[in-house]
Amino acid sequence: MTILAQRPKSLLDVPMHYCPGCGHGIVHRLMAETFDELNIADRVIGVAPVGCAVFADSYFACDMVQGAHGRGPAIATGIKRSKPGAIVFSYQGDGDLASIGMAEIVHAAVRSEKITVIFINNAIYGMTGGQMAPTTLVGQVATTAPKGRDPELQGWPINMCEMLAQITGSKYLARVAVDSPQNVIKAKQAIKKAFENQVNGVGFSMVEVLSQCPTNWHADPMKALEFVRTKMMPQYPLGVFKDEGAK
Amino acid sequence: MTEKTLRKGNEALAEGAIRAGCRFFAGYPITPQNEVPEYMSANMADAGGAFVQAESEVAAINMVYGAASTGTRSMTSSSSPGVSLKQEGITYLASADLPCLIVNVMRGGPGLGSISGAQGDYFQATRGGGNGDYHVIVLAPNSVEELGNFPKLAFDLAEKYRMPCMILADGILGQMMESMSFNFDPVDPNQLGKFDWAVDINKNGRKKNNVFSYKGDNLIADVVERAKRYGYIEKTEPRFETRQTEDCDVLLVAYGLSSRACMEAVVKGREEGLKVGLFRPITLWPFPSEALRSAAKNAKAVVCVEQSLGQLVQDVKLALNGAKPVYLNAYPAGGQPDGGTILPAVKSALNGGTEGLFDLQRHAEGFSYECKRDASLGVQGDWKGGK
Numbered sequence: 058m059t060i061l062a063q064r065p066k067s068l069l070d071v072p073m074h075y076c077p078g079c080g081h082g083i084v085h086r087l088m089a090e091t092f093d094e095l096n097i098a099d100r101v102i103g104v105a106p107v108g109c110a111v112f113a114d115s116y117f118a119c120d121m122v123q124g125a126h127g128r129g130p131a132i133a134t135g136i137k138r139s140k141p142g143a144i145v146f147s148y149q150g151d152g153d154l155a156s157i158g159m160a161e162i163v164h165a166a167v168r169s170e171k172i173t174v175i176f177i178n179n180a181i182y183g184m185t186g187g188q189m190a191p192t193t194l195v196g197q198v199a200t201t202a203p204k205g206r207d208p209e210l211q212g213w214p215i216n217m218c219e220m221l222a223q224i225t226g227s228k229y230l231a232r233v234a235v236d237s238p239q240n241v242i243k244a245k246q247a248i249k250k251a252f253e254n255q256v257n258g259v260g261f262s263m264v265e266v267l268s269q270c271p272t273n274w275h276a277d278p279m280k281a282l283e284f285v286r287t288k289m290m291p292q293y294p295l296g297v298f299k300d301e302g303a304k
Numbered sequence: 305m306t307e308k309t310l311r312k313g314n315e316a317l318a319e320g321a322i323r324a325g326c327r328f329f330a331g332y333p334i335t336p337q338n339e340v341p342e343y344m345s346a347n348m349a350d351a352g353g354a355f356v357q358a359e360s361e362v363a364a365i366n367m368v369y370g371a372a373s374t375g376t377r378s379m380t381s382s383s384s385p386g387v388s389l390k391q392e393g394i395t396y397l398a399s400a401d402l403p404c405l406i407v408n409v410m411r412g413g414p415g416l417g418s419i420s421g422a423q424g425d426y427f428q429a430t431r432g433g434g435n436g437d438y439h440v441i442v443l444a445p446n447s448v449e450e451l452g453n454f455p456k457l458a459f460d461l462a463e464k465y466r467m468p469c470m471i472l473a474d475g476i477l478g479q480m481m482e483s484m485s486f487n488f489d490p491v492d493p494n495q496l497g498k499f500d501w502a503v504d505i506n507k508n509g510r511k512k513n514n515v516f517s518y519k520g521d522n523l524i525a526d527v528v529e530r531a532k533r534y535g536y537i538e539k540t541e542p543r544f545e546t547r548q549t550e551d552c553d554v555l556l557v558a559y560g561l562s563s564r565a566c567m568e569a570v571v572k573g574r575e576e577g578l579k580v581g582l583f584r585p586i587t588l589w590p591f592p593s594e595a596l597r598s599a600a601k602n603a604k605a606v607v608c609v610e611q612s613l614g615q616l617v618q619d620v621k622l623a624l625n626g627a628k629p630v631y632l633n634a635y636p637a638g639g640q641p642d643g644g645t646i647l648p649a650v651k652s653a654l655n656g657g658t659e660g661l662f663d664l665q666r667h668a669e670g671f672s673y674e675c676k677r678d679a680s681l682g683v684q685g686d687w688k689g690g691k
Contacts, residue, residue, distance in 0.1 A: 120503035135370025138354035164359035
């Protein structure tokens with residue numbers, strides 16, 4: 058019997074707490090596969106966020122630091138500057154990265170910190186129960202936007218890849234999704250590229266992953282995937298927004 | 305031990321930190337501590353370490369959180385409003401059991417306050433300015449000599465007890481120049497052993513390490529267990545200095561720069577026939593309560609001299625627990641004591657007078673206050689504004 062696929066060594070054999078249909082688990086696996094394939098497992102140090110992925114430190118086999126809400130890029134900066142040989146990632150959600158941690162992500166890019174950021178955009182605050190995120194779509198209902206996000210009152214969703222692309226220090230910016238096998242394969246390629254960049258000392262690299270949140274979208278898993286395709290992708294087009302890795 | 309040289313307080317502090325093996329510094333500009341990041345930016349790279357000018361004090365303390373997670377001797381420095389911003393990171397550092405050095409070169413507060421030296425952050429430093437039950441060790445230097453030598457002590461204590469250590473200085477101490485020498489050999493951080501809890505590369509098969517602050521169901525056990533360390537520190541680590549306390553009638557209690565003025569008051573007072581002594585806490589947490597009780601044993605009164613509105617005096621009262629009358633000689637928000645302003649308070653404490661003694665309620669005698677809304681200015685709902 059030939060084993061075609063198995064749990065990557067960089068992912069621990071423990072049950073995850075994520076809701077059924079959530080995208081976090083897929084992204085964790087893609088990252089762990091990347092660590093194995095790039096043979097960097099022993100050099101990776103991760104930063105887990107506040108939010109749904111707060112327990113990510115229990116799932117990855119590498120050493121992990123769990124820090125304060127939004128501060129992942131600053132914590133990763135401290136780790137990377139102290140251990141330049143480490144492959145350091147910051148794993149963050151949309152409230153974490155695009156709201157409370159806006160200064161930290163922007164300035165990590167400005168300094169072109171040689172870190173990799175994995176940004177999970179599901180357009181909602183998950184762990185706290187479905188409040189409006191900076192990435193919540195216009196008209197999307199959230200517990201703090203009960204009538205739907207109204208730009209008059211709450212402004213418009215923020216596109217982080219496009220924004221960070223304006224910063225000279227950002228070197229690789231890609232937006233991917235994990236709604237279909239094809240997109241999962243593309244997501245893997247982008248994640249791998251973002252870590253290869255760090256191995257090669259390229260500079261600030263970030264992958265934004267459009268991810269589904271069936272629980273807080275009040276949708277079954279299939280409808281949640283549909284929401285990613287029909288509602289999120291028009292606001293957040295997939296693609297590579299910057300790739301200066303080859304230079 | 306180095307030769308004595310003339311150094312500015314903030315520069316002595318920065319050089320002392322590098323000599324003590326600090327190899328990561330992150331900070332944000334704020335007066336009156338700017339010489340610290342400036343010195344670090346010029347010298348840290350040559351020492352083989354990293355200097356980062358952070359986008360904010362919040363980012364700086366979180367960079368320290370990351371660097372400290374790797375076992376690197378790490379520090380940040382700031383001044384009062386900036387240290388308020390760092391409180392988020394400090395409580396996380398305490399929760400994650402991370403050793404590091406935080407320096408507060410205090411200025412006048414509250415708010416943006418002023419850039420003058422002050423001592424208004426005693427509560428914030430000793431009570432834990434962030435959320436939750438925790439302490440940081442707080443060292444209070446009163447000379448450029450101590451500013452330069454305390455970083456070594458701070459890192460040693462922080463690492464011994466796996467907790468943040470703070471040096472609480474003030475703007476005048478940071479800015480003034482004095483002759484000083486370093487009393488320790490430079491530490492080569494590359495020769496320091498690793499910690500079994502730190503995150504690192506090349507794990508060589510050891511179990512994975514997590515540094516984390518979310519304790520969930522284990523929180524109660526975690527906090528109760530850490531409290532044993534706090535209790536042990538209270539028993540073993542209080543540091544203090546005394547001057548002529550054996551026969552004193554009035555015991556002055558002061559830390560940091562205020563204690564220098566008190567030294568003058570002790571000498572001047574004794575010239576006038578007043579038996580004045582001084583007790584100087586060097587660790588503000590742990591507070592040297594037991595030592596203060598014995599220093600005050602024969603005193604008739606205790607006078608706290610502080611550049612704040614009555615903060616240190618609370619610890620003094622707690623320590624003495626009603627055994628002696630405790631008075632306050634206060635210089636809030638950047639006021640400066642000297643021997644001439646302290647001695648009237650000493651005399652008042654002996655003869656029942658009030659000159660030089662500050663009491664909040666007496667301060668408000670005959671005073672009343674009420675802020676009122678005035679409809680003749682217009683009403684809030686009137687978008688056109690008032691008259």
